[in-house]
Amino acid sequence: MILAIETSCDETCAAVCTEDGRLLSSVVASQVADHATFGGVVPEIASRRHLELLGPTVATALTEAGISEDQLTRVAVTSGPGLIGALLVGVSYAKGYAYARRLPLVAVDHLHGHVASLQLSDTPPVGAHLVLLASGGHTLLIDVDDAGGLTTIARSMDDAAGEAFDKGARLLGLGYPGGPALGYLAGASDPQARAFTTPLQGRDDLAFSFSGLKTALSLAVQRLNSDDHAARSELAAAYQEAIVEHLLDRASLGLTSTGRTTLGLVGGVAANVRLREQLGTLPATVTMAPLSACGDNAAMIAMASRSLPPLSVAEMESLDAHARSPLG
Ligand code: KG4
Ligand code: ZN
Numbered sequence: 001m002i003l004a005i006e007t008s009c010d011e012t013c014a015a016v017c018t019e020d021g022r023l024l025s026s027v028v029a030s031q032v033a034d035h036a037t038f039g040g041v042v043p044e045i046a047s048r049r050h051l052e053l054l055g056p057t058v059a060t061a062l063t064e065a066g067i068s069e070d071q072l073t074r075v076a077v078t079s080g081p082g083l084i085g086a087l088l089v090g091v092s093y094a095k096g097y098a099y100a101r102r103l104p105l106v107a108v109d110h111l112h113g114h115v116a117s118l119q120l121s122d123t124p125p126v127g128a129h130l131v132l133l134a135s136g137g138h139t140l141l142i143d144v145d146d147a148g149g150l151t152t153i154a155r156s157m158d159d160a161a162g163e164a165f166d167k168g169a170r171l172l173g174l175g176y177p178g179g180p181a182l183g184y185l186a187g188a189s190d191p192q193a194r195a196f197t198t199p200l201q202g203r204d205d206l207a208f209s210f211s212g213l214k215t216a217l218s219l220a221v222q223r224l225n226s227d228d229h230a231a232r233s234e235l236a237a238a239y240q241e242a243i244v245e246h247l248l249d250r251a252s253l254g255l256t257s258t259g260r261t262t263l264g265l266v267g268g269v270a271a272n273v274r275l276r277e278q279l280g281t282l283p284a285t286v287t288m289a290p291l292s293a294c295g296d297n298a299a300m301i302a303m304a305s306r307s308l309p310p311l312s313v314a315e316m317e318s319l320d321a322h323a324r325s326p327l328g
Contacts, residue, residue, distance in 0.1 A: 001071045003058065003097075004302035007090030008082025008110045009136070010034075010041045012053035015298035016065035019073060021119060021306060024065035026292070026299035029053045032177060039176050040166070047085035054093050061298070072103055076305030079107040080322035081137070087321035095319060104310030107319055108301045111327040112150060114266040115142055116304035117289040117297075125287050130260040132251045134275075135267035136162035136179075138328050139208045139247070141254040144264075148307055152327050153258065154250060156208040161243055161269045164210035168239050171214070171221050172232055182236050183272055189233040191241030194220065198245040206257060208250055213242055244275045248282060255284050262287065270294040 001024075006013040015026040031049045035041050062069065077094035080087055091107075098105040115131050118124055130153075131142045139161045141154035159167070162179055169178025174185060196216050199209045217239050224231055251263055263284040269275065271294040279286050293300055311319060 001065070001067055002074050002076055002302045002305060003061070003072050004076040004108075004298040004305060005054070005058065005090045005094050006078045006110070006113070006296055006298040006301045007050045007054065007086050008078050008080070009086060009296055010046050011296045012050050012057050013296060013298035013301075014054070014058045014061035015302045016061050016067060017299065017302040019306065021303060023120060023299050023302070024067065025061045026297055027057050027061045027064065028295075028297055029057045036176050039170065041083070043083045043085055046083055047089055050086055050089035054089060058097075069101065072101070074104045074106060074305070074310060076106040076108050076301050078110045078113060078301050079319060081110055081325040081328055082321075082323070084321050084323050091319060091321050095316060098316070105316045105319070106305040106308050106310050108304045108308065109325050109327060110301075111138060111140070111142070111325050112304045113300040114289075115144065115150060115264070117266050117293040117300035118264045118287055119303045120293045120299055121287055121290055123287050125262045125264050127262070128260060129262035129264055130251070130254050130258055131264040131266060132247060132254075133267045134161040134247060134265075134269035136160060136166065138267070139210075140327065141206065141250065142327065143258050143260065150327060154206040154208065154254060155328070156210065158209055158211035159214065161208070161210060161247060162267070164214055164243055165240075165269065165272075167214050168217050168236070171217055172236055173226070179269060179272065182240060183274065185233055186237035186240045186274070187233055189230070189237035191237040193234040194238040196238050196242040198242050198249060200246070201249060204253060206250070206253060208246065210243065210246070213239065213246075240272070240274055244272070244278050247275060248278055252282055255282070261285060265289065266294065268295045
């Protein structure tokens with residue numbers, strides 16, 4: 001039995017799964033309400049809340065899994081990338097927990113975790129595939145080879161897709177978290193009514209860019225009558241559409257350049273309804289993380305840990321949190 005812990009940002013998460021990948025519990029203690037009044041994640045508040053929430057969250061994960069501590073065979077923890085203070089709470093807790101119970105400890109990269117969230121889907125990818133990872137901190141195309149090796153083939157030149165949703169939501173006067181709020185405002189409005197140019201279209205750069213789109217939205221919002229709900233909704237729909245088209249356009253380019261025929265969609269933005277709908281138009285076998293595993297969670301960390309070696313005692317003692325990832 002694997003106990004996994006994830007505290008890289010503003011969700012305190014613990015999960016239990018069997019060594020052969022059967023998920024028994026996944027608990028996410030959200031801090032959204034603690035950060036909402038500030039319009040975004042406040043790192044110091046996140047760290048302090050992780051400290052308060054992690055013990056009870058682990059206890060709930062074990063109870064929901066119906067197992068006792070002595071059935072655990074390993075502990076897995078996210079060691080980066082993310083907010084250093086937040087990560088340190090999880091890493092220190094996991095080290096102490098594993099050390100005291102003489103359990104092996106596995107350090108997991110958060111981005112590898114998102115990729116592994118596909119294993120929680122009803123149709124996990126088989127063999128080599130390409131993954132579109134779109135979250136609040138990253139927008140990446142990651143190639144997964146037959147042996148499970150990960151290589152990043154495209155990154156964002158500026159903002160991440162989730163950041164584009166969050167900043168767009170702020171410009172439209174919506175609350176935090178912005179992604180779901182913007183998707184909701186877009187609703188069934190016609191995205192073509194106020195079209196935005198899709199970034200990098202017609203170019204073969206294997207890269208993403210969202211900052212120009214945000215500037216275009218900012219200019220459009222200035223021209224808008226704020227009482228005109230239909231116009232705000234159309235603007236949200238057009239902005240969302242441009243983000244979705246850009247993600248699809250680059251994913252399509254990635255499929256062509258790698259020759260992969262299966263595409264996975266993961267990360268917080270993978271919860272976007274329009275993106276999930278449109279992904280099916282790509283010439284590939286498409287697989288998506290389940291909605292429950294798009295945002296940050298520990299189930300994906302448990303899944304990723306299954307293919308990783310445990311740390312030696314010396315590595316465990318020196319394990320530190322890191323803000324950046326080699327995949328990012
Ligand atoms: O993966 P995640 O939970 O955290 C990071 O690792 O960054 O991603 C969070 C991001 C936020 O920017 C949030 O606004 C976005 O995912 N997001 C969405 C939706 N749900 C969450 N973006 C668009 N549509 C959604 N439904
Ligand atoms: Zn994440």
